[in-house]
Amino acid sequence: MSETKPLGRKIMSPRILPEVAPFWQAANEGKLLLKRCDDCREVHYYPRDICPHCLSINTSWFASSGEGRIYSFSTMAIKDAVYTLAYVTLDEGVSLLTNILDAEPKTLRIGQRVRAVFWPSEDGQSVTMFTPF
Template sequence: MPHDKNPIEQSPEVAEFWQAARERRLLLKRCGDCGERHFYPRPYCPFCGSARTSWEQSSGRGTIYAFSRPRKLPQPLAMAVIELQEGVRLTSVIVEAELDRLAIGQEVEVYWRMGEPAPELAFTTIEAQEARGYATRAIAEAAGVGG
């Protein structure tokens, strides 16, 4: 079945999720009846069936619960189950990190891959993110930019 519309336009129930994704924010749903958080976004709670769900900002941080590293892909990545700090587990990919050094329990954070028709939810390791920040600051300092 071809996708004539982008994901943002397909379902009004998830439009807020995709808008937040474009702003590099991760939203979860929380049930107003049973209090459980869940992901992927949907209008009904998968735990109790309630339609009283609302959006909640995620920290975007979590740990690797499980992962697999396919070796013959066009770009390096690891498929993973991430357990967010909020307790929700979700399936995603880990990118832009030292994949040979991944470990169960390792801390990760959201790393949105911006593209069309919609951003792609991915994760990277905290170590890799800190290294990128250090490199960016060093380059700026060497160029005489910033404080």
């Protein structure tokens, strides 16, 4: 996928902080990483060093299945470009705001299964999006 406008708009490059560099490196390899607290065992997204549930600094990376369900979505249009933003709840239990690719908006539904795909941003850094399966 060499285009940088899969949605008819630019995909902004993320700001990569050192504590989340493994997340972005994994995205470039086609993998979605999440964080789990080693103390309370809660999974969290967006990955960060400190657990947002118990404030522990003992967190570890693990590979997500990359699969989940659409929790909510909204389809928008800018000029001729139509795109869908969605909250996807991953099988691991966390939700993230993302884009849905390769789907006619009128065919999407709440609860529909989706899987992670990776698309290059303006600077080439892969970002996670989802597609139905």
